[in-house]
Amino acid sequence: MNDLTRNQKCEMFRRMVTIRRFEEEVKRLYRAGEITGAIHLYIGQEAVAVGTCAVLRDDDYVTSTHRPHGHCIAKVFDLKRTMAEMMGKATGLSGGFGGSMHQFCKDKGFLGGNGIVGGGIGIALGAAFSAQYRGTDQVTVCFFSDGAANQGVLYECLNLAALWKFPVIFMCENNRYAATTPVEKSACTKDIAPRAAPYGIPWAICDGNDVLDVYRCVSEAVSRARAGQGATFIEAKTYRVEPHCGIIADERNKDELTTWMSAAQDPILRFEARLLQEKTLSADDIKAIREEVEKELEDAVEFARQSPSPTLESFATRRSQSYA
């Protein structure tokens, strides 16, 4: 990509590494019992969140899913508060009321993860409507995966987004699985993006493990949305490396896993090789970035550990405000 500066690429690389390392750390803390609950890891899909959010402004909106850590780090980039939320602490993005699946950040347009598969799609429609209503050029990206692509609400929303020319991007991360069900067993078509075609919504398929391909595809969609030309549907082909969730056994084919994690496929190794090859970054630069990420992550974990849990009083306040 010629229009990306060295700094931008560097930042994209840093965020991808951050997400990977964050998730690995979450996995470790989960096993150690420091993080509890339903934890869905984003490892292997980093290029999608980062390539997408790199195109967005702070005032653009994102809706996410039950697998939100990657989207949240890419859009909000506040490791301390994200980690604190994982541990249910008062300093967490949602004050400890949301947890892994319900990170929210109003200031950065992050309209939340969602425990309901497909639950964010209508919300994204509303955020896009709102931008149009208020006459701004904000765009909304709606992340979901192949499983959610079979929820009826998606098709209600595609119809409305097309009918009313909403500035929204439907970003389907086809990571090949919905829990244990492979996409071949749930989708009647090989690709999901062409399902947007009958609605007259432009669609594209990109390599979800190539951050620059994601960036290119999303850039086009965002330009169209900002120019008032309506919605786009993007399918990013990728792979969910970890088991669906901490508690579910993984019975997938090991060869498949090996392939997707190889240097030829792993989104971070691929981007790193490319940055080295085109001499954007040196091996030393990469080492330095990785070390900085380690430091930030350590600080985030420490911050989360030291933070207080939400008090019963904060719960009472919240309750009297909206739970009469």
Added chain:
Amino acid sequence: MRKLTYADAICEAQLEEMAVNEGVFVVGEDVDIAGGVYKLTRGIMERFGPKRLIGTPVSEEAFCGLAVGAAMTGLRPVVEIMYMDFILMAMDPLVNQMAKIPFMSGGQFSMPVTIRAQAGVGTVEAAQHSQSFEAWFAHTPGLKVCMPATVYDAKGLLKSAIRDDGPVLVIENRVLFYEEEEVPDGEWTVPLGKAEVARVGTDVTVVSLGYTRRKALAAAAKLDGEISVEVIDPRSLVPLDMATIAASIRKTGRLLVVHEAPTRNGFGAEIVRHVIDECFDYLDSPPRVLGGADLPIPFSPSLEKACIPQETTIANAIREVCH
């Protein structure tokens, strides 16, 4: 004073709130054409145009989801659900999303969504167009629920709902749409969570929800001289004004709750629970609930009538409670 219908009260509330807040818009099926099927959005198109009065396709889940996203990004949607029965298509945005997000986000997002849904038995439309779901939503933490039974309340409660920063479900009664009442000139609001003593009495307290208020008042008038009946319309189910209900029980020592929704697991049971918790010692007889039959509403007009409380069955139930 002037005469106003329940439907026009709904229109007035929306027009007034739209005039003072640019973020208020109305969305729903057929709302934009000729003032809506039941004329509950009349006059809005002429004043505020299609940007703020949005007719949708038949896609309840999508446009209720839209309301959630719009509310999270600074707008104040008023959603019309044509028949309350259809709200079931939108349970995810209502129950999982708008009721939860203010809480789950640690208070970052407010959720100023008003859902207007119409319910009511008596228009002979059979089991899928006659349901009373108030208890389902009153059971969901994070939603406020009100049921205006008068023209005055239809306007006043809706205005309060639109101004509220949390999601409010306003259950309108379709049997009342074209009923006319005397109302004051100009503007008024009715606060959420404030009951009204619709009739003062000393022997028994009748708490009536929605349309049954009228029937309870008629029954009370018929019993005049025999039993002195106090009729309370809670108006809001969440928050519930138990103070007013409890004060009445302490005076009368007797309770009958009346609603059209099926008795089983209905809101009447919830009121009885409160009364037992808060004024058991004042009760002179077991509290009773007279709800609708635990059945789908049948089509045939005579059967339909038999399924919900009527003036005579209410009067009989009052006698039993006072026995």
